[in-house]
Amino acid sequence: GAGVSQSPSNKVTEKGKDVELRCDPISGHTALYWYRQSLGQGLEFLIYFQGNSAPDKSGLPSDRFSAERTGGSVSTLTIQRTQQEDSAVYLCASSLVAGGPPDTQYFGPGTRLTVL
Amino acid sequence: DQQVKQNSPSLSVQEGRISILNCDYTNSMFDYFLWYKKYPAEGPTFLISISSIKDKNEDGRFTVFLNKSAKHLSLHIVPSQPGDSAVYFCAASETSGTYKYIFGTGTRLKVLA
Numbered sequence: 213g214a215g216v217s218q219s220p221s222n223k224v225t226e227k228g229k230d231v232e233l234r235c236d237p238i239s240g241h242t243a244l245y246w247y248r249q250s251l252g253q254g255l256e257f258l259i260y261f262q263g264n265s266a267p268d269k270s271g272l273p274s275d276r277f278s279a280e281r282t283g284g285s286v287s288t289l290t291i292q293r294t295q296q297e298d299s300a301v302y303l304c305a306s307s308l309v310a311g312g313p314p315d316t317q318y319f320g321p322g323t324r325l326t327v328l
Numbered sequence: 329d330q331q332v333k334q335n336s337p338s339l340s341v342q343e344g345r346i347s348i349l350n351c352d353y354t355n356s357m358f359d360y361f362l363w364y365k366k367y368p369a370e371g372p373t374f375l376i377s378i379s380s381i382k383d384k385n386e387d388g389r390f391t392v393f394l395n396k397s398a399k400h401l402s403l404h405i406v407p408s409q410p411g412d413s414a415v416y417f418c419a420a421s422e423t424s425g426t427y428k429y430i431f432g433t434g435t436r437l438k439v440l441a
Contacts, residue, residue, distance in 0.1 A: 216371065221369075243427065245427075247431075253433060254332070254334075254417065254431040254432050254433040254434060255372070255417065255419075255429075255431035256431075257428050257429070260427060260428070262427070268428075271428075303372070305371070307427075316362075317374070318371075318373075319371030319372045319373070320371045321369065321370050321371045322371055
């Protein structure tokens, strides 16, 4: 079956521009996560969606970052007024259900964002 | 404050030998641990996990050991194969309803043929 897909795979933008990154989770997965991996760093949690519940935005680094999930499926991560420190690989993951014992998160291939 | 640490950024092992990847954590509330493997240009893929009620979990060539008193876990790969060359991340979580994984910085394993 289809895994988690993300688009674009690479994005180069100029400082100050806005970017949108897209994630298509595995069909039927109710939980969706965004992470980012900066150079030499581990995966950093950004935001989490579970069904119709309010998202956990506690990992978003600034108010320039926002995300939405439409219809409980596709998610878009938006970064406004990009800065060079936003350059990273942005990874999306989904899981069947969250809460209780952790279930396996399945990751997409990521979007490599480069801010010039 | 890095709650999950992988202090070895890289490791080289001869094919057929054992690979041992280490991970330390500081948060005593963590009770569920995972290892993910990542190839270049791909997302991390789940490899193996362990709950804190166990001290060992084995899946084929992969075994994870957990030492709760030392807050240390390790991944053993025996025998190592060239296809195992990848970046390995350990992650930790609390099972008390939280879903967040805290990841380490990864160890790049290179298995030499």
